[in-house]
Amino acid sequence: MASDGLLREAVDRALRPAITPAVLAAADGGAFPRAVWDVCADVGVDRLTLPADAGGAEASPGEAGAVIRTLGALQAPVPAVEALVARLLLAAAGLPQFDGVMTLVPAPLVAGADRRAELADVPWGHVADWLVAELPGGSLGLAPARGLEWRPGRNVAGEPRDTAVIEVAAFERAPLPAGTLGWLGALARATQIGGAGAAILDLAVAHAASREQFGRPLLRFQVIQHQLALLAEAVAAIDAVNAAAWQALEVHGLPRAGRRRGADASLYAIAARISAADRVEAITAIGHQVHGAMGFAAEYPLHHATRRLWAWRAEFGTAAEWAAQLGARALARGGDRLWHDITAVTDA
Amino acid sequence: MTVAAVQLRRRFRRFLAAEIEGLAAFDRAASWDGFDPAFSRRMGEAGFIGLALPREWGGHGRSALERYVVFEEALVAGAPVGFHWFADRQSGPLIARYGTDAQKRAILPALCRGELCFCIGMSEPGAGSDLAALRTEARPVAGGFVVNGTKLWTTNAHRAHYMIALMRTTPRGEADGRHAGFSQFLVDLKSPGIRIRPVRDLYGREHFNEVTFTDCFLPADSVIGRVGAGWAQVTAELALERSGPERYLSCHVLLTELLRRLRGSRDARVRVALGRAVAELITLRALSLGVAAQLAAGEDPQLAAAVVKDLGARFEQSLPALAQDLVAVTPTLDAQAGDFRRVLASLMLVVPSFSLRGGSVEVLRGIIARGLGLRAGGGERDGQ
Missing domain, CATH: 1.10.540.10 (Acyl-CoA dehydrogenase/oxidase, N-terminal domain)
Incomplete structure (x- = not known):
């Protein structure tokens, strides 16, 4: 993972100047910052993990995780993370890579009797060119997003989450084990939470250093120091388990249809998802508490990060849903197998 | 791996x-x-x-x-x-x-x-989190040092062969700064002038001790490292003490026993609670392995170790209450009681020490705050 840093830095360098406070505010108001998307596409964020002959950078999952964290830290108001994950899945399933804005359908499709399915809360659905979704029966589907009647919606961070109805037959499909899109999307959100959480920590530390009360900077107060330490611990924990999950993906790859299921990255991805979502409360609470009223001002950047954390922790499954699944898995395996399963992921 | x-x-x-x-x-x-x-x-x-x-x-x-x-x-x-x-x-x-x-x-x-078997001679009656307040003095004499003072909360002193002790070799008033004038010693616990008295804990066990040195002679070759460099050495030692997997795995048996006992449960409450515990276990292992990798690379893991230890202690301390939420049994140490009730009781009685031993969480959060650039200097430390 020696080159993690290089790709991450390249993305950061290219995107940071493009994501200005004005761009974030405009995106908050519903505008799609096409220029930011274009920067992402130019740098090749969405094609990061693809082979060179598909226009990709051949990045490892570990490197992809590092870039997704950066996209979270920058709060990029475009579906760059969705596109990166979508293309990773398309490649695993052997589906084609078309140009354009690509997004993920968070929940598996449920087809009605009329062979139509609802696409609910699709990130940037109304501006997307392509949709990637999990279809019934363990397959991945790719369909054009243009021409659908999108009903616009937004999450609490103001990010577009749009709804439409689609003919299931519109999807080109290929086998991929059921649930894969779900846990990979959940891991991506957990990784974005790590990045935005680090941004909150940076803002809080800077504020505590500059803001004086009772005749001294806030950071001179031990109670503030301890609050910031807890915030830093939460971010460190999220980063560590996310990195372990991306590393597991690097070692085990994505599950393939028809292959026997041994240790895979899903155990760590789900753990990362729970761990990140459950730490959102502490991170946002401390971030706001340290900032006082300032953190509530629309013109101060804190809320762009905190509102995203609140939104992201609920997307691609809540912590409680994933915990129920992880708990059921651990209960089925039994106490003696727990440690074996945890070490099998890293020992491969 | x-x-x-x-x-x-x-x-x-x-x-x-x-x-x-x-x-x-x-x-x-x-x-x-x-x-x-x-x-x-x-x-x-x-x-x-x-x-x-x-x-x-x-x-x-x-x-x-x-x-x-x-x-x-x-x-x-x-x-x-x-x-x-x-x-x-x-x-x-x-x-x-x-x-x-x-x-x-x-x-x-x-x-x-x-x-x-070794024991660690750091804490004293007047020096807990504030290790630099320790008073036990090793006064240079011909051929060695004469030690006077008391170590406290010394786990296993009564059955250990040696103690690694941090002592003052320059009197407090003459040392150049709070962290100067300390040295580490390899103390053979059979040396004359050492009295070891057990201190019973709330569980009823006797692993703690009070170790009193009265004109105890230590030969010059029992100094470890450099005379006067004790503080820097002990800081490195504490990084080893804090960074290991025992900072989140001490209650592991309770978690596996819970899974065994509740195997096949279809109760959503049970699944969610245990799923969260497993997620935290995986998170802590990822953090802890990161510290091991830092140690392997020769880096200073002090900050990351503090994070593992604080989060690990909170995780371990949460498990007895979690177990009681999920399994309605009364904890007891009675030998004829079932294993699960005894495990629960024994861990309940020790978990309060987890956020103290090896450095109180307050001290650790201070280390983390220093790592964030919120504080200058250092000065606190540990337990065992």
Whole structure:
């Protein structure tokens, strides 16, 4: 993972100047910052993990995780993370890579009797060119997003989450084990939470250093120091388990249809998802508490990060849903197998 | 993980399976408090102690990661590693790093054979979190030092062969700064002038001790490292003490017993609670492995170790309450009671110490705040 840093830095360098406070505010108001998307596409964020002959950078999952964290830290108001994950899945399933804005359908499709399915809360659905979704029966589907009647919606961070109805037959499909899109999307959100959480920590530390009360900077107060330490611990924990999950993906790859299921990255991805979502409360609470009223001002950047954390922790499954699944898995395996399963992921 | 680490894990699992087969959950729950000199000797014979110490001193010359693998497997199994734990975790590495060849020759081969028990002489009646307030004095005399003072909360002192003690070799008033004038000593606990008195804990166990030095003579060659460099050395030692997997795995047996007891449960509450616990376990292992990797790369893991230890303590401390939420039994230590009730009781009675031993969480959060650039200087530390 020696080159993690290089790709991450390249993305950061290219995107940071493009994501200005004005761009974030405009995106908050519903505008799609096409220029930011274009920067992402130019740098090749969405094609990061693809082979060179598909226009990709051949990045490892570990490197992809590092870039997704950066996209979270920058709060990029475009579906760059969705596109990166979508293309990773398309490649695993052997589906084609078309140009354009690509997004993920968070929940598996449920087809009605009329062979139509609802696409609910699709990130940037109304501006997307392509949709990637999990279809019934363990397959991945790719369909054009243009021409659908999108009903616009937004999450609490103001990010577009749009709804439409689609003919299931519109999807080109290929086998991929059921649930894969779900846990990979959940891991991506957990990784974005790590990045935005680090941004909150940076803002809080800077504020505590500059803001004086009772005749001294806030950071001179031990109670503030301890609050910031807890915030830093939460971010460190999220980063560590996310990195372990991306590393597991690097070692085990994505599950393939028809292959026997041994240790895979899903155990760590789900753990990362729970761990990140459950730490959102502490991170946002401390971030706001340290900032006082300032953190509530629309013109101060804190809320762009905190509102995203609140939104992201609920997307691609809540912590409680994933915990129920992880708990059921651990209960089925039994106490003696727990440690074996945890070490099998890293020992491969 | 490296191939060597994976192979070592397999070999050590086989060793442990044979060793602790049939050991009750209650005994396994004692974790690194479990004390069994014969077991330690067999573990040493089999080559599982002193993993990362140099071969020329009886060690196995392996990586910090491989050492970590053996530590975590021992804790998960609930093996009774208490006899050699401190020696293997910190005293051996300390002596290997700072000791003279004579000290290494005298200690390390026997330590690696699992024959030596060490205790850690840091805390004193007036020096807990504020270690620099310690008063025990080693006054230079012809041929060595004369020690007077008292160490407190010294786990295993009554059954240890040696203590690694931090003492003042320059009187408080004459030292240049709060952290100057300290030195570390290898104390043979059979030396005249040492009195060891047990301090019973709230559980009823006697592992703590008060160790009183009265004109105790220590020869000059019992100094470890440099006279006056004790503070820097002890800081490095504490990083080893804080960074290991025992900072989140001491209650592991309770979690596995819970899974065993609730196996097949369809209760959503049970699933969610245990799923969250498993997620936290995986998170803590990822953090802790990161510290091991830092150690292996020769970096200073002080900050990351503080994070693991604070989060690990909170996780472990939450497990007895979690268990009681999910299984309606009353905890008891009665020998005739079921294993699960006894495990629960025993852990309930020890978990308050988890956020104290090895450094109180308040001290650790101070270290983290310093790492964030919120504070200057240093000064606090540990327990055991």
